[in-house]
Amino acid sequence: MKSDWRVERRAQLAHAPFLQACRKEKSSHTPVWLMRQAGRYQAKYREIRAKYSMLELCQHPEEVTRVTLLPIEQFGMDAAILFSDITIPYLGMNIDFDIVPGVGPVIESPLKDEADVGRLEKFCSKEQLSFVGEAIQLLTRELKVPLIGFAGAPFTMAAYLIEGKPSKDFKNVRKFLFQQPDAWHTLMSYLTDITIDYLKMQVDAGVDALQVFDSWVGALHPRTYEEYLLPHMSRLFTALGSTGVPLIHFGTGTASLLSLMRRAGGDVIGIDWRTPLRESWDALGRECAVQGNFDPAVLFADTTRIQQEADRVLKEIGGEPGHIFNLGHGVLPGTPEDHVRFLVEYVQETTAGA
Amino acid sequence: MKSDWRVERRAQLAHAPFLQACRKEKSSHTPVWLMRQAGRYQAKYREIRAKYSMLELCQHPEEVTRVTLLPIEQFGMDAAILFSDITIPYLGMNIDFDIVPGVGPVIESPLKDEADVGRLEKFCSKEQLSFVGEAIQLLTRELKVPLIGFAGAPFTMAAYLIEGKPSKDFKNVRKFLFQQPDAWHTLMSYLTDITIDYLKMQVDAGVDALQVFDSWVGALHPRTYEEYLLPHMSRLFTALGSTGVPLIHFGTGTASLLSLMRRAGGDVIGIDWRTPLRESWDALGRECAVQGNFDPAVLFADTTRIQQEADRVLKEIGGEPGHIFNLGHGVLPGTPEDHVRFLVEYVQETTAGA
Numbered sequence: 001m002k003s004d005w006r007v008e009r010r011a012q013l014a015h016a017p018f019l020q021a022c023r024k025e026k027s028s029h030t031p032v033w034l035m036r037q038a039g040r041y042q043a044k045y046r047e048i049r050a051k052y053s054m055l056e057l058c059q060h061p062e063e064v065t066r067v068t069l070l071p072i073e074q075f076g077m078d079a080a081i082l083f084s085d086i087t088i089p090y091l092g093m094n095i096d097f098d099i100v101p102g103v104g105p106v107i108e109s110p111l112k113d114e115a116d117v118g119r120l121e122k123f124c125s126k127e128q129l130s131f132v133g134e135a136i137q138l139l140t141r142e143l144k145v146p147l148i149g150f151a152g153a154p155f156t157m158a159a160y161l162i163e164g165k166p167s168k169d170f171k172n173v174r175k176f177l178f179q180q181p182d183a184w185h186t187l188m189s190y191l192t193d194i195t196i197d198y199l200k201m202q203v204d205a206g207v208d209a210l211q212v213f214d215s216w217v218g219a220l221h222p223r224t225y226e227e228y229l230l231p232h233m234s235r236l237f238t239a240l241g242s243t244g245v246p247l248i249h250f251g252t253g254t255a256s257l258l259s260l261m262r263r264a265g266g267d268v269i270g271i272d273w274r275t276p277l278r279e280s281w282d283a284l285g286r287e288c289a290v291q292g293n294f295d296p297a298v299l300f301a302d303t304t305r306i307q308q309e310a311d312r313v314l315k316e317i318g319g320e321p322g323h324i325f326n327l328g329h330g331v332l333p334g335t336p337e338d339h340v341r342f343l344v345e346y347v348q349e350t351t352a353g354a
Numbered sequence: 355m356k357s358d359w360r361v362e363r364r365a366q367l368a369h370a371p372f373l374q375a376c377r378k379e380k381s382s383h384t385p386v387w388l389m390r391q392a393g394r395y396q397a398k399y400r401e402i403r404a405k406y407s408m409l410e411l412c413q414h415p416e417e418v419t420r421v422t423l424l425p426i427e428q429f430g431m432d433a434a435i436l437f438s439d440i441t442i443p444y445l446g447m448n449i450d451f452d453i454v455p456g457v458g459p460v461i462e463s464p465l466k467d468e469a470d471v472g473r474l475e476k477f478c479s480k481e482q483l484s485f486v487g488e489a490i491q492l493l494t495r496e497l498k499v500p501l502i503g504f505a506g507a508p509f510t511m512a513a514y515l516i517e518g519k520p521s522k523d524f525k526n527v528r529k530f531l532f533q534q535p536d537a538w539h540t541l542m543s544y545l546t547d548i549t550i551d552y553l554k555m556q557v558d559a560g561v562d563a564l565q566v567f568d569s570w571v572g573a574l575h576p577r578t579y580e581e582y583l584l585p586h587m588s589r590l591f592t593a594l595g596s597t598g599v600p601l602i603h604f605g606t607g608t609a610s611l612l613s614l615m616r617r618a619g620g621d622v623i624g625i626d627w628r629t630p631l632r633e634s635w636d637a638l639g640r641e642c643a644v645q646g647n648f649d650p651a652v653l654f655a656d657t658t659r660i661q662q663e664a665d666r667v668l669k670e671i672g673g674e675p676g677h678i679f680n681l682g683h684g685v686l687p688g689t690p691e692d693h694v695r696f697l698v699e700y701v702q703e704t705t706a707g708a
Contacts, residue, residue: 174651178659253572274575301532305532
């Protein structure tokens with residue numbers, strides 16, 4: 001039964017514009033979804049969120065399902081992304097941490113050396129993070145659009161573990177990798193294993209695509225990326241390739257890293273709000289799909305300005321297959337909900353049959 | 355008298371490698387100085403600093419002189435940079451703020467709108483920040499190498515005023531400029547006036563070069579820079595051009611902004627630790643000098659790795675005139691002093707007579 005139902009869903013989604021764009025196929029319109037499309041800017045989200053801490057909410061499959069569906073019901077995006085947080089695997093590692101409102105993830109005892117790295121626990125995502133699989137199963141029965149699963153990339157996961165909190169330049173991570181290269185590679189190997197297991201579990205549970213968030217990788221010089229990250233990222237994407245779902249590879253501040261990210265892997269490369277989209281696509285050899293680039297802060301301007309920015313982003317790709325419209329980073333708290341609706345509808349309408 | 359002494363100093367510095375490199379002239383070796391070369395990594399600095407808060411120390415001309423001279427005496431860099439902080443002009447604006455250890459500048463009441471911008475006070479740097487000029491006068495009598503004065507660029511100054519504290523993506527500044535473009539341009543005009551006045555005062559007092567720190571400008575898309583910053587930055591550099599001293603224009607995360615920064619102005623463009631140096635110089639049309647790019651975190655590795663990174667940076671410019679060796683950002687607290695000495699000596703010796 002379960003298997004039949006899945007086959008039916010796959011057939012239903014075969015012509016989903018989001019999945020077509022991931023494969024660089026022509027679609028009926030430019031698909032649009034927004035990073036953090038379920039979040040604090042929504043009144044309905046804030047109502048639900050008031051009852052739980054962030055970590056509690058992420059571990060509650062029914063509420064995760066409700067929250068994930070909210071933006072789809074409200075604004076009709078072309079894809080849903082599982083409501084969760086990149087820190088969730090830390091729960092399996094038995095790391096003492098919290099998501100502090102207005103700050104982000106805060107780690108009780110940041111990693112200092114090889115011994116600390118050695119103490120990190122191995123675990124099986126299917127068993128210890130089963131709530132994630134449950135939410136995905138609930139969601140795929142309801143959703144008419146593709147569902148994106150996700151995880152933080154090993155570097156970004158390591159960054160929080162070493163810094164202990166968000167940072168503007170991740171100097172402690174850079175110190176760690178230059179000062180203790182062996183401990184660094186041990187940590188990256190470990191996190192790569194964890195991430196492969198976690199994302200494969202999500203595909204087994206039913207997600208239709210995966211996004212790897214290497215959110216803070218822009219803190220590194222390309223040579224540093226090549227030496228300290230690339231082998232691990234290549235292994236990650238090679239392993240995920242066997243799942244058969246499209247892979248999105250996202251980072252911020254990556255203007256100088258794009259060709260290395262492409263070498264690491266990904267069917268779609270996510271571009272932040274700072275990096276020119278057309279130049280990025282050219283730097284990627286136009287061989288993969290692209291996503292992103294709309295500055296989330298523009299959603300605070302009036303609709304004329306929003307339309308202008310949307311037109312800019314669309315024009316830079318010029319309607320070629322392989323464009324997923326998205327912001328360059330998550331929707332910001334305080335963003336007017338009407339402006340999100342305006343943007344989603346504008347992109348879908350203006351690109352329909354173009 | 356004073357004028358004679360100055361003429362003599364100018365003559366003495368005519369063949370200073372740092373000033374030659376600023377002008378893209380051949381020099382006896384590749385000059386080297388390090389951003390934040392006077393700072394917490396030095397035992398002698400920590401001794402002095404223990405007696406004052408950061409803001410107190412900056413307002414004490416004799417101690418500023420001692421601290422500015424420390425790295426020159428200890429490590430023999432090719433240029434000194436006035437010990438100060440980019441927030442100093444906030445004192446003249448009558449803004450309630452503090453430099454919080456481990457955080458950075460914290461503004462009591464961040465700017466919200468046009469009315470807040472209108473309340474910012476105009477002032478004369480020569481009168482209200484006279485301690486800066488006094489320190490410069492004391493320093494130029496002692497120093498055998500060029501002295502660099504500096505200020506934050508209007509965007510970076512505005513960023514703290516609006517965010518209220520350091521930020522990893524400066525989302526409130528981006529919201530502000532998209533949502534309230536008129537208030538934004540009023541603020542930028544005001545800060546440009548202040549910065550011109552402040553830097554001209556420093557040249558009058560005796561500095562031999564100026565560095566404009568647009569440290570956080572990498573948070574912006576080039577089109578945002580072009581529309582919201584470029585007119586002000588162009589005015590700033592045009593006004594400073596009349597001083598006759600070389601102008602250094604520095605920012606971080608600027609891979610996509612280099613040609614616009616070049617259009618804004620500067621004899622030297624400063625490159626951070628993430629952006630490939632050779633590509634940057636090519637993007638700048640090799641028409642100006644370049645400075646920076648050595649990852650400050652590498653100073654925590656062993657000397658073999660430090661030498662490797664120094665060789666990489668040197669090789670990317672290949673000994674052409676117009677290269678000032680520097681880090682891509684400030685020396686980090688905890689950096690071994692011996693490693694700083696090693697780097698400075700290595701660069702000076704390995705490039706001598708090359």
